[in-house]
């Protein structure tokens with residue numbers, strides 16, 4: 027049954043038609059909105075590559091039916107900032123060069139955005155704990171930790 | 185549907201006046217990949233020509249063309265740095281095109297950490313040739329001897345001032361046409377401006393803001409989403425298919441079948457996935473895999489394609505017989521998966537004459553050859569273009585996905601779907617289940633010590649898959665579709681580093697090359713070298729212990745290579761290693777602590793050493809690696825931060841491989857099909873990484889992408905021994921194995 031779903035993505039309201047209301051938000055964001063920040067990593071809620079913010083909470087968009095996101099504020103990596111005007115977390119990732127392939131980085135940044143909104147001065151151990159369900163195969167963890175710490179201190183200062 | 189599904193905003197991204205495919209950093213790569221042909225016509229690609237690697241433009245920009253690709257390793261910026269310095273150009277005027285079989289020379293697959301050492305060096309020599317040539321032309325043009333000319337920002341000036349001329353003016357309308365001169369003088373290291381500096385990577389801002397186009401993000405107009413229905417067992421063949429089972433799913437276009445190859449084609453990605461999950465099919469039973477519990481016995485039993493020698497000196501057997509003390513040990517290293525974060529993906533389009541394939545393959549040219557052979561096409565009829573994927577650490581599923589997409593596009597010719605781009609995207613279980621694996625390795629070692637504890641004899645036996653030239657990696661597109669394999673990609677020189685890098689008067693390394701590995705085998709970062717060095721360096725530790733010597737001092741006693749010794753010393757010093765200190769941590773606590781060291785020279789190239797510190801939880805058996813100090817000498821360092829990024833990544837990834845990772849399987853198929861059944865290291869367990877890098881800017885650059893990995897497993901292993909007094913010899917060191925080992929000791 028085709029259904030219309032009203033979504034608010036990165037501040038703009040848009041209605042999309044999905045054939046199956048169970049269609050995960052991930053595919054709607056990527057294929058209908060051309061928002062490539064969220065990535066398909068597992069489709070199982072295990073890796074975090076697809077993470078977006080839903081009403082400020084980090085959610086796995088691969089496992090969230092689009093219909094359930096209706097009426098809620100969705101923020102993707104693109105909604106945080108741009109190459110010209112990056113969000114402080116994105117800026118910190120650039121400063122620390124906290125990327126190898128970068129496929130996991132969407133999840134790292136979105137998870138950190140939700141986390142840093144609640145914990146403004148985290149210890150390294152708290153960051154490790156906050157990111158423990160986000161996987162990275164390239165082993166960029168050391169830099170990601172440094173970037174999130176840098177972002178926390180930059181945002182605290184800002 | 186809401187408009188055209190997710191087409192990228194293309195036209196708007198074209199920078200005004202950018203006539204050519206250009207700067208990696210300045211444009212959307214999908215755009216670049218979609219309209220990649222320079223206005224100057226087809227590119228020359230012979231390896232001996234400077235114009236194959238370099239294009240000088242009238243506006244002063246220089247494009248670099250390389251067959252190597254940046255798999256997240258930072259070679260993109262490093263090669264640009266090398267060219268900028270060699271040509272005295274600002275980095276902002278240098279851009280890079282990589283991995284496009286129409287445009288870039290075939291510099292071989294991006295493997296073996298050779299991108300800088302070999303491909304970068306070739307490009308650097310082409311740039312030196314061009315510079316030398318342009319200086320000669322400037323000398324004639326300006327009437328000033330070349331020795332009295334300098335280059336600033338692409339302009340040639342007399343040293344004493346006066347009229348200048350630009351590279352672009354010198355070339356005029358005639359493009360560069362020049363054989364690479366191997367003797368053309370290169371810049372001296374002291375004159376480098378950007379080589380040796382940590383220039384940030386151009387792809388990072390796009391990657392952290394969602395604007396970088398990955399392979400998985402490529403969407404072309406009219407593109408069809410495909411999912412492959414993989415067999416339920418490795419060798420199962422399709423008996424029958426119930427197409428009706430997916431008929432009710434809106435968006436499914438058709439079920440395509442060729443022998444046992446099944447693809448669900450759909451307008452919409454979710455429809456393809458639903459079709460994939462819903463399709464009913466009947467397969468033959470197949471149970472041809474060995475019993476996992478007896479895997480290493482299976483390796484030992486063969487059959488073998490050949491048994492040969494990797495290296496020999498003196499008479500190892502005789503010297504073993506006369507040694508004062510003899511030791512032996514057997515090590516094994518588990519079968520592992522690349523486990524890339526993003527499952528393999530490819531897009532292919534057949535226009536009736538040419539096949540265009542977009543792929544994150546590390547081997548664009550080989551993939552072209554495989555696709556051409558599969559379809560009975562000439563190679564020029566196939567174009568393979570690289571787009572970044574999730575990190576791949578060797579030959580994973582990209583080449584299969586590329587061939588699958590091409591096969592579908594080709595089969596559809598003449599149907600109503602002809603000409604539409606086909607996107608094949610593997611599911612997570614496909615990737616974990618079907619990527620070719622790092623093969624399980626069994627290594628048996630023997631050594632004899634003389635009266636003073638020095639190694640008098642060493643003999644080693646390796647049970648490994650067939651390697652180079654013997655056994656290509658089968659491509660799944662062909663095996664499923666019942667097409668005879670015509671593949672060219674083989675698992676590489678996994679017997680390298682089979683000989684210990686120490687002064688040993690008598691040694692022998694024997695290779696038992698299996699006719700067939702249990703599952704498709706390929707190379708995963710530091711293939712063979714890691715497994716071999718693990719066994720050698722762990723055994724070395726056993727010998728040091730037996731000789732009552734400090735492990736660092738014992739290695740130095742057997743090491744005559746000064747650069748190697750310097751790296752080992754540097755790591756030990758940075759780690760605060762003191763001879764004889766804390767040989768074994770306190771053992772009655774809940775947490776046992778230890779440190780271990782390992783050293784190797786990767787082939788005849790980069791030197792590496794590692795001091796690892798571990799904590800072992802006695803009750804649970806869990807090992808935590810808390811700190812790794814890596815000594816590293818890869819000669820000239822092009823981009824120190826890029827080097828550090830690679831080393832850090834290798835430490836984390838290899839600690840994961842050492843402690844956790846093992847592919848599981850039953851008699852039919854792989855059973856570790858997701859991140860729960862094939863876990864990798866996560867943030868709470870990531871060690872601190874410190875690096876003692878010895879930069880030798882006057883030396884040639886060697887590789888750094890997979891060298892540090894080889895010393896991590898033995899350093900961790902030796903630290904575990906130091907902590908527990910128990911020698912573990914089977915990777916991964918899971919808590920169960922640790923508990924069993926501790927119980928055995930008690």
Ligand code: FES
Pocket residue numbers: 065066067068069070071072073074075076077086087088089
């Ligand atoms: S793709 Fe959603 S958690 Fe992995």
Ligand code: FES
Pocket residue numbers: 125126127128129130131161162163164165166256525574575
């Ligand atoms: S940077 Fe490659 S997976 Fe994290």
